[in-house]
Amino acid sequence: MQQAKSVVIAIAMIVGIAFTTSSVMAAEGMYSRGNGNKANGENIFRNGKGDVPACTSCHGETGTGNDELGTPMIAGQFFTFLFKQLEDYASDKREDTTMFVMNANAKGLSRQDRIDVATYLASLRPTDLGSDLNALKEAGVEVGIPYKGRALVEYGSPIRNDGYDAPKDLGSPGKGVPACKSCHGYAGRGAPPVYPMIGKQRYVYLVNQLKKWRDGSRANDPMGQMQAVAKKMSDEDIHNAAAYLTNASPLTNGNFFRPYMK
Ligand code: HEC
């Protein structure tokens, strides 16, 4: 009897674990991929809808953004983040101060359309990501130094008030910028559902957003997390971090996929 009871308990536990694991996995899939109508999403992306122009007209044919227009890569970003941004634009929680278009674009779509376009974008795996730093330099854009940015992304800049003259390579010693990696993951590859992929994002967009978080003109971050980070960053830190991130490989030797991307 005792034995039969423990067998029943054991089976119940196995079923329970299997059930929990699969529902957690389903939830993760939802976070990163969404469950909207991809066909409608693609149609909006390519052709627009009503007064809303095609997303491709500013974000590029492949959705990887454009440095001249200051638009971000939106293709391949994960679902929960894209959808949140569209909701924030639609409710004016985030203001597009660049061209004042994204608020109108988001409002011109229904909530279901926003889910659909975010689902479509999250399903894309573009390969032409990131900015050409040399081309930007030639165009007169101030470009940072990638290896210094890498130190900031991986380790942050330590607070030293003991007189130690920390190597300048480590960002701005004394300010205590936290490592971007602690929230955004290795090489800024993103950590759904909250922390967006910032690796391989467009250089100009990264710089603009960091400056906006710093001066408070973008304030849609949960618990003011990004504003707190950016307020500790100098212009140099911002340029360096963006210069590293825009071409940062999300992969390490022996690891051929991003955790949430299949
Ligand atoms: C007229 C140009 C234009 C068009 C058309 C446009 N966008 Fe944008 N989009 C922008 C700009 C500029 C930004 C950056 C604004 C800012 O700094 O807040 C942006 C930002 C975004 C963001 C925020 C991304 C992030 O990483 O935070 C999303 C999501 C987005 N657009 C989706 C779309 C979708 C979907 C469409 C089509 C329905 C679209 N956009 C059409 C110019 C455009």
Ligand code: HEC
């Ligand atoms: C404490 C956690 C945390 C740390 C550390 C952090 N971030 Fe963020 N970051 C966030 C959150 C949360 C968001 C998303 C805000 C939102 O929902 O709009 C974000 C968004 C961003 C964005 C906007 C992305 C987009 O597509 O719109 C940029 C750029 C960014 N972070 C850069 C950085 C850099 C560079 C560092 C390191 C110097 C850093 N972050 C460190 C939490 C963090």
